Amino acid sequence: MADWFVSSRTLAAIRRFLKGRAEQAYLVGGYLRDGLLGRASLDLDVVVTGDASNLARGLADALRGAFYPLDPERDVGRIVLRRRGRTYLVDLAALRGQDIEEDLATRDFTLNALARDLQRGGELIDPHGGQHDIRDRVIRALSPTVFQDDPIRLLRAVRLAAELGFRIEWATQERMRADASALANTSTERIRDELALLLALDAAPHLGALDELGILGVALPELADTSLREHGLRSVAALARILADAPTAGRTAQSKAWSRTRQHLQGEIAGGRSILVVLKWVALLHGTAFAAPEHPPRSATRLKVLEESLRRLNLSNREVELGTHAVRALTQAWALLAEYTARHLYRAFGEAREAGLEALFLALADEWSAREGPPEAGEEASWKDRLRRLGEILSRYWARDPVIFPPQLVSGEDLMRELGLAAGPRLGQLLAQIEEATAEGRLRTRREALAWAARRARQRN
Template sequence: MEVAARVLLEALKRLLEDGPYEARLVGGAVRDRLMGREPNDFDAVVVGPALSLARALADAVGGAFYILDARREFGRVVWRSPQGRRFYVDLARREGDSWEEDLRRRDFTINAMMVEIEAFLRPEGFVPFDPLGGLEDLRTGWLRPCAPDAFRRDPVRTLRAVRFEAELGLRLAPEAEAALVEAVPWLFLTAAERIRDELVKILLIPPAVRSLRRMEALGLLERILPEVASLRGLTQSPPHVWDAYAHTLRAVAAMERLLGSWAESPELQDLPPRWAEVEAAMAPWRERLQSRWEEEVAVGRPRRALLLLSALFHDVGKAGTRTVEPDGRIRFIGHEAIGARWAADRLEALRFSGDEIEEVETLVRHHMRPHGMARRLTPRGIYRFFREVGERGMDLALLALADTLAVWGPTLTEDIWGPRLRVAQALWQAFFEAPERFVRVVPLIRGEDLLAMGVPEGPQIGRLLEAIREAQAAGEITTREEALALARRLIDEVGESEARG
């Protein structure tokens, strides 16, 4: 067992020995140890004051304590090890009058195995208390609920079933699948935050498209992400190879691969193998890009998940903007703006944070911008791009590549791909190698300089400064003197124009 985990559990064991508590470990940590995996998330069932024990554990290890449900005496301890790894211990009061009764109220048999902490710490392993046959289900690969009404009692378990199938390679038992489908309509009773957390966990298990297909088959997709489900069967004109939904899944698969996953899927195999070229294009900045993608925008939700959500939502606006021209051509004018609004509304309903919503909304709204830049790539255009989207331009470059691969698929030509790859590389290079020119421009002159030249206070000053910043980004001026000279010329041009008018 990992040293840090042992330190944490030994602290809990000492508290149990010294206080009025009795507790056992249950759930995912027990399952993971039996599968040979090292857990960092532990669940303890407590007979006694569970919140007091949680608070005492947090104090003992120098961690943070949170009350998750005061009525049920359910608390969480979050502790960061000296090596920087984060560990969680959830402590809850035992439900029912016995350990077995508590287990029967849990979600799946594989999570209804229990062990005393002392036994869990033994290096030679342990035999769990397993009245529901979870160990045998792990061996045979079945995912079974602990009770026939498990999904109805907690509908979020429908999503957890999809996650455990993907994460553990299990398959939902046939009778359980029928019970799951019956419980899907009851998801509206579940707190949106819980649905959000399960959705993010699902997306972070490669290949995400496998789970999305599974959610579709079980009726979960249209319940949780109806905007995405509405794309099914929405036909598109060439150069699109697939309908809007099939295209979206391939964009998600492409995004996942560009983020570094090697998980295979049928959708990924449909796409041209341009991965090495993208890796070469981002190679000088790969570590910094990777660090950005792994950064948590909200606790437990890295930017990687937001990029996958952006790929999932990037075309949802097409369901509301589809028109057919007299010549039969299908168009989706303004789908970016509509899609951005719909994506923001859905993420708000799922209780994502404001920062997360803004990131996804920006990526969806501007996902076509890099495509346009491929027709004519200029320094001035790069500056304007980053002026609009800021540092999210790095992520937009990746989304545009994923979109390109999913539009053309096997019909993609070098004439299309080459310029778009060069745009992505130019955007990454501008951000990392010349931010003072393209992203965070260091002004050569300021408003007071223009005031001293006789320009009156007002919007003209802002327009002049912006024109000078653009010229600076384009490489047309590089010194303060050149900026002042340009300012005088622009002022004169404004004066001449007003005189003619």
């Protein structure tokens, strides 16, 4: 309701701004579609006659928003409004063609080829049967060349199907198969952004649809190999199952830990993308780090392959580091899920650095994705045991358990001063060993740590 209220007030302000001006303006596309579906929309798309960018600058000032030149070549300007802690977008684009009907004929799908005159109001302009397809919950391409004209529409069709719960009609699917290779000519950033929107939804079945249509391997050439693609798809599906089967409410420590973990995963990391979206990227692509058998597991070369895949998508440094750290810790995370000991708990989180939770989710998803076909006898019980173990670990993580976050009993300066050790790799190794012994409960005080380090130093000499 709040989104509808803000959008309605914004529309009223736009109408006041346009009053008495020569330009004609039409509300088009997604806002009208969502209104017919009873859905709130954060974004407005407006088509205008005349200079759209100049008009957008003036409108941004009137609305106390920020103006950005979204697409200068096509004369498209964007206004960013921040209201009540939310971000709303208003895009103004120059009319394409002689009139609004010609403009609508250039759009992607019938359900988006809708318009309403902003100044005069009146009936919905719907020359291509968009309202009928919305009622039937169908996504239909507007023309035979719709995907050749802009190949990003191949991804958008599937994303809209996921977002709206619609089906893609058969003829449109056939065009998508025929034109899938055209996506290779689309910028990486546009592919990243459209796939990120899909990954924010219930992605697994719709990624499968992209694969079945021959689009996924073009969008992500790292997944051109069928076995890598199938493993990635199963891993994303397993991630979804972890979150679906885990407790959603309750007063137990585990229920609270799961709730806090869900909030953590939904937190934004960069570019409007959540940690969970990045985790799905990594689940989809992490097989590339294991696709070179000539290199040992967790080797720098293998991790470099994954890092290059994530950087090719122009993900941020934080996103790339989260992904590579999680994959680097997979072996330790697998060991922890198989054998729940203090040593494995410490090593898994130590190896993953700040990506410990993500490494555990990825490890369980990867382990479960290796299973093909229906569950065998005993596998469901094994799955529940794994979830319980993961819940226990999450509880300990959020409680800042000293095994995961061991206290620092001594510093490097302490060891150099008290034991006469020199700075260097050996000192770093000794500090790491002290921290692990502390995590396991074998060392509890500074005195014990110094005595333990002295014995190790003497043995070394």
